[in-house]
Amino acid sequence: MSSAVQQNSTESVAIGTENLSRTYRMGEAEIRALDGVSLQVRGGEFVALLGQSGSGKSSLLNLIAGLDRPTSGSVLVQGHDLEKLSRQDLAKYRLKTVGMVFQSFNLIPSMTVAENVELPLRFAEVDRERRHFICQQALDRVGLGARIRHRPTELSGGEQQRAALARALINQPQILLADEPTGNLDSRTGTEIMNLIREFNESLGMTIVMVTHERALAERYAKRMILLADGKLVDDQINLATANAELTQRGTR
Amino acid sequence: MKAYDVAELAMRNLRESVLRNSLTTIGISVGVASLVAMLALGIGLQKLADRRLEKSGLFDTVIVTSRREIRNFNHEQEGAGPAPAESPSLDETARQNIEHLPNVLEAYPDIRFVTELRYEDKPHLTMVAGLTASAKNNEAFDGMAGSFFSSATAPEVILQKSFAEQLLGQSSRDDQNVKVSDLAKSLLGKQLLMRYAERTAASDSTAGQTASSAAYSVVSREQTLRIIGVCDLDPDSLRQQARARVFLPLEFAENLHVLQPSDLRDTTNVLGGKPTYTTVEVRVKSPKYVPSVEDSIKKMGFNTFSIVDATKNLRQFFAVLDLFLGIFGSLALAVASIGIVNTLVMAILERRREIGIMKAIGASDVDVKGLFFAEAGVMGIFGGAVGVALGWTIGRVINLGANVYLKRQHFPPEQIWFVPWWLVAGAIAFAIVVSLISGLYPASRAARLDPVQALRYE
Numbered sequence A: 001m002s003s004a005v006q007q008n009s010t011e012s013v014a015i016g017t018e019n020l021s022r023t024y025r026m027g028e029a030e031i032r033a034l035d036g037v038s039l040q041v042r043g044g045e046f047v048a049l050l051g052q053s054g055s056g057k058s059s060l061l062n063l064i065a066g067l068d069r070p071t072s073g074s075v076l077v078q079g080h081d082l083e084k085l086s087r088q089d090l091a092k093y094r095l096k097t098v099g100m101v102f103q104s105f106n107l108i109p110s111m112t113v114a115e116n117v118e119l120p121l122r123f124a125e126v127d128r129e130r131r132h133f134i135c136q137q138a139l140d141r142v143g144l145g146a147r148i149r150h151r152p153t154e155l156s157g158g159e160q161q162r163a164a165l166a167r168a169l170i171n172q173p174q175i176l177l178a179d180e181p182t183g184n185l186d187s188r189t190g191t192e193i194m195n196l197i198r199e200f201n202e203s204l205g206m207t208i209v210m211v212t213h214e215r216a217l218a219e220r221y222a223k224r225m226i227l228l229a230d231g232k233l234v235d236d237q238i239n240l241a242t243a244n245a246e247l248t249q250r251g252t253r
Numbered sequence B: 001m002k003a004y005d006v007a008e009l010a011m012r013n014l015r016e017s018v019l020r021n022s023l024t025t026i027g028i029s030v031g032v033a034s035l036v037a038m039l040a041l042g043i044g045l046q047k048l049a050d051r052r053l054e055k056s057g058l059f060d061t062v063i064v065t066s067r068r069e070i071r072n073f074n075h076e077q078e079g080a081g082p083a084p085a086e087s088p089s090l091d092e093t094a095r096q097n098i099e100h101l102p103n104v105l106e107a108y109p110d111i112r113f114v115t116e117l118r119y120e121d122k123p124h125l126t127m128v129a130g131l132t133a134s135a136k137n138n139e140a141f142d143g144m145a146g147s148f149f150s151s152a153t154a155p156e157v158i159l160q161k162s163f164a165e166q167l168l169g170q171s172s173r174d175d176q177n178v179k180v181s182d183l184a185k186s187l188l189g190k191q192l193l194m195r196y197a198e199r200t201a202a203s204d205s206t207a208g209q210t211a212s213s214a215a216y217s218v219v220s221r222e223q224t225l226r227i228i229g230v231c232d233l234d235p236d237s238l239r240q241q242a243r244a245r246v247f248l249p250l251e252f253a254e255n256l257h258v259l260q261p262s263d264l265r266d267t268t269n270v271l272g273g274k275p276t277y278t279t280v281e282v283r284v285k286s287p288k289y290v291p292s293v294e295d296s297i298k299k300m301g302f303n304t305f306s307i308v309d310a311t312k313n314l315r316q317f318f319a320v321l322d323l324f325l326g327i328f329g330s331l332a333l334a335v336a337s338i339g340i341v342n343t344l345v346m347a348i349l350e351r352r353r354e355i356g357i358m359k360a361i362g363a364s365d366v367d368v369k370g371l372f373f374a375e376a377g378v379m380g381i382f383g384g385a386v387g388v389a390l391g392w393t394i395g396r397v398i399n400l401g402a403n404v405y406l407k408r409q410h411f412p413p414e415q416i417w418f419v420p421w422w423l424v425a426g427a428i429a430f431a432i433v434v435s436l437i438s439g440l441y442p443a444s445r446a447a448r449l450d451p452v453q454a455l456r457y458e
Helices: A002-008 A057-064 A087-096 A113-123 A128-141 A157-169 A187-203 A215-221 A240-252 B003-016 B018-056 B092-099 B133-137 B161-167 B180-187 B250-255 B261-266 B287-299 B309-350 B352-360 B365-408 B421-448 B451-456
Strands: A013-026 A029-042 A046-050 A072-077 A098-101 A175-179 A207-212 A224-229 A232-238 B061-066 B104-109 B112-119 B122-131 B156-160 B191-201 B216-231 B246-249 B279-284 B302-305
Touching (some): A013 A057, A029 A057, A029 A207, A029 A232, A046 A215, A057 A072, A057 A175, A057 A207, A087 A098, A087 B365, A098 A157, A113 A128, A113 A157, A128 A157, A157 A187, A175 A187, A187 A215, A207 A215, B003 B018, B003 B365, B018 B421, B061 B287, B104 B250, B122 B161, B122 B250, B156 B161, B161 B180, B161 B216, B180 B216, B246 B250, B279 B287, B287 B302, B309 B352, B309 B365, B352 B451, B365 B421
Parallel strands (some): A046 A224, A098 A175, B156 B216
Antiparallel strands (some): A013 A072, A224 A232, B061 B302, B104 B279, B112 B122, B112 B191, B156 B246, B191 B216
């Protein structure tokens, strides 16, 4: 099954890694977080990165996000080798090309929800009036109209994650990177957030890479599941459940 | 990020930990205040010295003498210019020419003579001097009782306080605090009889006989004068007025043709019969014009004398004084700058996660650096502004205290403290620069922060 994916992937590769390794030094010991991972993600895919904690899935996500530099190997996103980007260009890449959501939401507590959402627009030097307009649009899209003048701590977890999603969307990136987006949420709000992410994938055509340790969640939403263990890629398969659902949907249409 | 956004975010961050940032800002303010207070004192003292010197007339006065004079003030001048015999004579035409030179306020002949004045039939021998109408505006006459001369030819007289005391039979030694107005009360409107020697042209002199025109006769005269004022001149002043004790209007004094010491010498010279002046005092607009005016007068063929170099030395002294005061004032600012570094480094630790988030969502190193830099700058602006206000207040208090002390010591109040606009602007600018330099290290440290590490940090 994995070979079939590899064959099709050449048409539009959004993310590609080549023999990617990342080692950390912890005092004397050397920890291999990632060990020779090669994979390709096509544009518009919804990929779940599965694995135990310490399997290297978050390290892989950080490398794709351009937050970290690999020890060896390379990351290519939309044809650009991240290794070759300057620090300045890497910041621009994080600003424009990828959006990120985190398990702990990572909203800035001293800013209101609206200010948090429009912060990337400040980095992108967008005018104040235009900023308000885009911000409102993004907030509407995630269904967070009210309480946007409140500080994040005054909102529920689900609302905070909606705000974080709005922030990730605001510069209209083609790739959304999600690190355990439902990890701090109860199952009902978790479902709401996942439905939003699926909607981004389906209606906006965004490429989604989601890190999770919940196999059930991955099976329910992702179209492709990649399993990591000890920094190595151990399994890469099409999620039959979602693939079938899609086929059924197409059939009925 | 746009500059406006950087400033707005910086302000927000500063408000988030308002106590710590206020304390840091107060630290800068104290530094700036000490700098401003010190320099204001230095500048004030310099101004005070300048004022004193200006009052003394030492540095804005050029004394002009004819090269025909036997004695010369400046021996270096003797070698240059026309020979003494060929040089022009210092007469009324020359005086007017000098007065028309640029930057010259006035040029007046130094008319003074020692003569006898009778008051209530008692003779008093003293120095009498002619006084220009412009002397009225001189601050030396501020404390005068009575009025100034009604015209330049009026037979009126103003007395120096010490002479007034002498006329009334009081000794100035008895009581230091005799008031000018008390003396004036018993003297104003009274008559003085002046006895003097008039120089008149010899009666047999005729046109064409130049040799005989140098001859003159001396006639004893009497003139009644009305006392119209009593003044209290600063005995330290080196202006012409202070060196006499009785003053007449200049033109009136001139027309008396009192025998001058130089007239005796004229008998040995061939002269056109016109009276000449021994010396002419030239008042220049400001000490800085003295050299140029002196040069022009020298070109006219006269000798000049002035004291200029002393101000140069004085300025040098004050420049050094200001430098040292500035260094001491800056010490507090240096300490305050360490406070800024400390506050911002603490802020980095506290906002590690926030920096990580900003980098994760697309903030560049420049954005992060700019933010911390702006925070340092804003603290500098506020610290500078508050510091200048504080320094100004401290200066006022010092000035007030000094004046209370001066009053107790029976001295007139003085402004020993001065804040020029450039000090205000300079101090604020300096505070901002120092703050920005202090922000340099924390800002680059924040920019270098590894976002993965920062986000992991809880």
